[in-house]
Amino acid sequence: MTPAISVSKLTKSYGEIEAVRGIDFEVAAGETFGFLGPNGAGKSTTIKILCTLAEPTSGSARVAGYDVVSERDTVRRNIGLVFQETTLDNYLTGEQNLRFHAELYGVPKAAFAPRLRQVLEMVGLWDRRASVVSTYSGGMQRRLEIARGLLHAPRVLFLDEPTVGLDPQTRASIWEYINGLKQREDITIFLTTHYMDEAENCDRIAIIDHGKIVAIDTPEALKASIGKDRVQISTADDEAAARALAETFGIDSGLHEGLVTFSVESGEHFVPRLFASLPVAIRSVSVSRPSLDDVFMSYTGKTIRDAEASVGDRNRRLATRFGRR
Amino acid sequence: MLEDIAPRDTLEAEELALTETIRVAVPERSLRHDLRAVAMVWRRELIRFRSDRLRAVTALIQPVLFLFILGTGLSRLASHGLPAGVDFRTFIYPGVLAMSVLFTAIFSAASIVWDREFGFLREMLVAPVRRWAIVVGKCLGGATVATLQGIIFLALAGVAHVPYSPTLLLVLVGELLLLSFTLTAFGVMMAARIKQIQAFMALTQMTVMPLFFLSGALYPLNGLPGWLTVLTRIDPLTYIVSPMRDAVFSHLSVSPLATAALSPGITWFGWEVPLGLSLAMVAVMGAAMLGIGIAEFRKTE
Numbered sequence: 369m370t371p372a373i374s375v376s377k378l379t380k381s382y383g384e385i386e387a388v389r390g391i392d393f394e395v396a397a398g399e400t401f402g403f404l405g406p407n408g409a410g411k412s413t414t415i416k417i418l419c420t421l422a423e424p425t426s427g428s429a430r431v432a433g434y435d436v437v438s439e440r441d442t443v444r445r446n447i448g449l450v451f452q453e454t455t456l457d458n459y460l461t462g463e464q465n466l467r468f469h470a471e472l473y474g475v476p477k478a479a480f481a482p483r484l485r486q487v488l489e490m491v492g493l494w495d496r497r498a499s500v501v502s503t504y505s506g507g508m509q510r511r512l513e514i515a516r517g518l519l520h521a522p523r524v525l526f527l528d529e530p531t532v533g534l535d536p537q538t539r540a541s542i543w544e545y546i547n548g549l550k551q552r553e554d555i556t557i558f559l560t561t562h563y564m565d566e567a568e569n570c571d572r573i574a575i576i577d578h579g580k581i582v583a584i585d586t587p588e589a590l591k592a593s594i595g596k597d598r599v600q601i602s603t604a605d606d607e608a609a610a611r612a613l614a615e616t617f618g619i620d621s622g623l624h625e626g627l628v629t630f631s632v633e634s635g636e637h638f639v640p641r642l643f644a645s646l647p648v649a650i651r652s653v654s655v656s657r658p659s660l661d662d663v664f665m666s667y668t669g670k671t672i673r674d675a676e677a678s679v680g681d682r683n684r685r686l687a688t689r690f691g692r693r
Numbered sequence: 694m695l696e697d698i699a700p701r702d703t704l705e706a707e708e709l710a711l712t713e714t715i716r717v718a719v720p721e722r723s724l725r726h727d728l729r730a731v732a733m734v735w736r737r738e739l740i741r742f743r744s745d746r747l748r749a750v751t752a753l754i755q756p757v758l759f760l761f762i763l764g765t766g767l768s769r770l771a772s773h774g775l776p777a778g779v780d781f782r783t784f785i786y787p788g789v790l791a792m793s794v795l796f797t798a799i800f801s802a803a804s805i806v807w808d809r810e811f812g813f814l815r816e817m818l819v820a821p822v823r824r825w826a827i828v829v830g831k832c833l834g835g836a837t838v839a840t841l842q843g844i845i846f847l848a849l850a851g852v853a854h855v856p857y858s859p860t861l862l863l864v865l866v867g868e869l870l871l872l873s874f875t876l877t878a879f880g881v882m883m884a885a886r887i888k889q890i891q892a893f894m895a896l897t898q899m900t901v902m903p904l905f906f907l908s909g910a911l912y913p914l915n916g917l918p919g920w921l922t923v924l925t926r927i928d929p930l931t932y933i934v935s936p937m938r939d940a941v942f943s944h945l946s947v948s949p950l951a952t953a954a955l956s957p958g959i960t961w962f963g964w965e966v967p968l969g970l971s972l973a974m975v976a977v978m979g980a981a982m983l984g985i986g987i988a989e990f991r992k993t994e
Contacts, residue, residue, distance in 0.1 A: 421819065441722055444821035455812035459741050471733035472820035474726040500744075 370433045372397045372524050372556035373418060378427035380413050387413040389579035390427065395558060395572075397523075400550060402570035403560040404664070410579040411560040412452070415528050418558065419449055432523045445473065448517030448525040452532055454509050458502040462493055462512050465501060466519055473520040487515040490552065491545050507538035511545060518553065525549075527559040531566060543569055564660040573660070575667055582667040590663045597635030598656045598665075600627040601642070604649040612646050624671045631662065727826040734817070734830025735837065738801060742838040748797075749842060756793040756846055760786065760853060776951035783945070784955055786853040787937035788910020790865065791872060791930065793846040794839040795905060798873045799897050801835030802880020806890045818990075828881060828987045835877030836870060843869040861944045865937060871972060872933045875979030882982045885989030908934045915957040926961065929978055932971040935959050939968060 373395040380388040388410045395401040403411045416422040418431055420440045429436045432446040456465050463484065470480050488494040491511035501509060510530065517525055530546070531539040547569060550557065559570070567573045567587060574584040583590060603609040609628050613619045621630035632638045635655035643650060656662075665671050742749070760782055768781035775781060808814040817827050847865060851857060880897075887893045907921075908930035917925065925931050935958060942956040959966040 419819065441821045444819065445722075449819060451812065451815065453812045455816040457737070457741075457808075457813045458811065459744060460737070464737075464740060468733055468737060469816070469820075472730050472817065472822055474722070474729060474821075 369397055371395060371430075372399065373401070373429070373431050373558060375414075375418075375429045376427055378414070378417065378429055379425045380410075380417060380422065381425045386579055388417075388424075391576070391579075391581045393574055393581060393584055395556060397556055398554070400546075400557040400559070400569065400571045402567045402573040403558070403576060404562070404564070404567045404573050404660070405560075405576035406562055409576045411562075411576055412528060414576070415526055415558070415560055419447060419526055420444055445520070446523045448520065448522035450510075450513045450517045450525070450527045450530055452529045454513060456501050456509055456512060456516075459500065461498050461500050462488070462504070463497040465512065466516050469516050469519055475520050483519060483521070487518045490518070490549060491515045505538075507534055507541060510534065510538075510542055514542075514545060514549075518549070518555075521553075522555070524556045524558060527557065529560055529562070531561070531563065539563075539566070564664065567660050575664055577668045583663065587660060591658045591660065594631070594658045594662055594666050596631035596633050596658060596662070596666075598629065598631055598658065598662045599635045599638065599642075600624075600629045600654045600656075602627055602651040603646075604651070609646060609648045609650075612648060616645050617641075622670075624665075629671075631658075631666065722821055722823075727823050730820070730822040730826040731830040731833070734827055735834040738804075738831070738834025738838050741804075742841065749845065752797050752842055753793070753845060755796070756789045757849075759792065760789045760849070764789075764853070776947065776954070779945070779947055779951060779955065780854050782853040783855055783941070784938075785911050786850065786855050787865075787941050788905075788908065788934050790843060790846055790869070791908070791910060791934050791937060792905055794843040794869055794873045795876060795901055796897075797842040798835055798839035798876035799880040799901065801838050802831070802877050802884050803890065803893050803897070804835075805831060805881060805884035806887065806893045809884075809888060810890060824990045825987045828983065828990050832874060832877045832881055832983055832986075835880065836874035839873035839877065840866065840870045843873070855941055856944050858944050861940055864940045868933060868937050868940070868972070871975055871979070872930075875929070875933075875975050875982070878979045878982040878986060881986040882989065885986050904928055904930045907931070910934050913955050913957055914959060915954070926959065929975065931959060932966075933975050936968050936971055 371394045373393075375394070376392050378388055378391050379386065391410075391414065403414065405411050413422065417424050418429055418436060420436050420443050423437055431443050434442045434446070436443050457468070460468070466484055466487070467480070470484075475483065484497075485494060488497055491514055493508060493512055493515065496504070496508070501512065504512065514525075514527070514530070517527075527546070531542050534542065543566065546557065549555070561567055570587065572584065572586050573590065574581050575590075576582070583593075585593070601609065606623060606628050610621045610623070613621050613628070613630060619630050619632065621628050623629070639653055639655060642653075661671060764782040764785055771781040771784075775784065805814065808817070818824070820827075844866065847862065847869075850862075855861075883896060884893065887896065907924050907928040909925050910930075914922075914925055914931070914935065935956070938956045939958065942952045945952075947955075958968075959971060
């Protein structure tokens with residue numbers, strides 16, 4: 369069976385900036401595949417290339433069996449897109465938005481009405497189809513976009529940060545719809561996210577950092593590969609604590625989110641030893657099983673939030689540099 | 694790859710909708726498919742026009758002010774220069790009619806800039822259709838909406854003593870359609886380049902009023918100072934306002950002498966530009982700007 373997506377030696381540069389630096393991966397048909405990384409890591413650039421919205425600088429990519437550059441239109445007919453920003457017409461009703469889409473994608477007239485009902489029921493908006501989109505909440509708009517992306521029965525659905533900017537409750541409900549969709553539609557889903565907890569919903573994930581894939585596997589396998597628990601402590605003197613950790617236990621620690629953070633095997637057994645031998649007063653301790661956050665940290669050396677901060681700095685520096693020219 | 698499933702009965706299909714996926718085979722791209730896209734983009738403009746009644750009303754305010762306030766106010770003063778029996782408002786009516794579609798047509802094109810800002814343009818540009826289909830749909834939609842706007846103003850013709858003759862109305866609607874199309878094409882061409890709505894609005898204000906004032910909408914084209922004669926001949930709007938006035942005057946019962954004085958037609962160094970050429974120039978200009986607009990949109994993303 370041809371893979372839904374196959375990418376080989378893909379790069380993309382914008383002037384001096386290398387957004388994607390040579391990535392290879394395959395997504396099997398029917399898989400839900402997550403692209404995980406901080407903002408600015410190259411996720412959006414990759415998704416743009418796969419959706420035929422940007423051309424690769426070098427390398428190649430095939431989606432649904434077609435080349436994204438030479439068979440652009442065929443690719444477009446076979447993919448559904450949900451962008452980070454909403455792309456709805458607020459003055460039209462939900463149904464009118466979907467009809468517009470159906471006409472532009474050439475959905476056969478006889479198939480439109482039943483398909484409309486099906487996708488709208490799937491996202492729970494059938495009753496609101498006659499309302500103007502500007503009266504929809506943020507979560508409803510996102511659901512309508514997902515329904516629209518599915519209307520022409522694409523083989524691959526791209527979701528670029530499908531839950532960004534939504535409150536936690538709405539995020540959870542969007543995921544319910546996406547998971548339900550996997551069961552009902554014969555479809556491959558490719559999504560990007562920088563929410564670690566959401567990546568758990570994927571069959572496989574790729575972690576991307578600085579334009580390169582640093583790890584690719586199932587969430588379980590990635591977590592198991594670390595094998596360590598994460599310990600975070602708050603102390604009277606964080607620097608002294610970090611020094612003591614290095615000297616006494618030979619542990620590298622880092623300061624993340626204001627807490628001294630490090631990974632050890634069987635954390636709950638380590639904590640009593642820590643209390644006994646650390647010369648600094650400990651205010652609080654938390655031990656957690658490896659999460660995708662830790663996976664990200666172990667592969668990139670930072671938490672995703674740190675990574676975003678540094679990318680922000682880098683971009684700002686670049687901006688000032690370009691600005692001065 | 695894509696299996697083509699024959700459409701089922703609606704009832705059966707609706708039952709199936711709840712249990713199994715409706716297979717939709719999106720066809721290979723064809724001219725028919727592109728034309729479907731043109732029709733849909735056009736229809737969207739109409740849906741939006743219908744739901745935005747306030748816009749239709751506000752767009753009427755300016756021409757109504759020109760015709761009834763400015764027109765009435767100046768008519769006593771202007772009556773000295775007018776042959777007996779010709780109302781000043783009748784004289785400016787064709788020009789003000791053209792004005793009634795000016796802003797609507799260009800603002801229809803401005804909706805491209807809005808669409809870009811609100812992301813909907815992306816939905817159109819990523820669809821598997823030719824770019825020309827989107828741009829042509831937009832132009833035809835804008836032209837239709839602006840013409841409808843003009844028709845509302847056309848209903849007030851009687852107040853300006855312009856007769857409701859079916860042939861006259863037909864000719865005027867045709868000319869309005871041509872004007873609206875060209876103006877929308879102009880707007881679309883600008884919208885391809887200008888990404889910010891404020892900049893677009895500023896440019897519109899900057900171009901539309903000079904176009905209107907130089908078109909001879911409010912004064913006859915003969916006997917002007919040399920510099921103004923040149924400017925009026927450069928203004929594309931002149932070539933549609935003059936035929937519109939010609940149409941109105943041919944349906945009035947005024948002396949040929951008065952017609953010659955008030956609706957003299959366009960002359961180039963004494964040579965009278967035929968009506969057909971005048972209209973053809975506007976059409977060619979519209980087509981050319983549409984072509985540039987399409988080329989510009991092909992380049993984006």
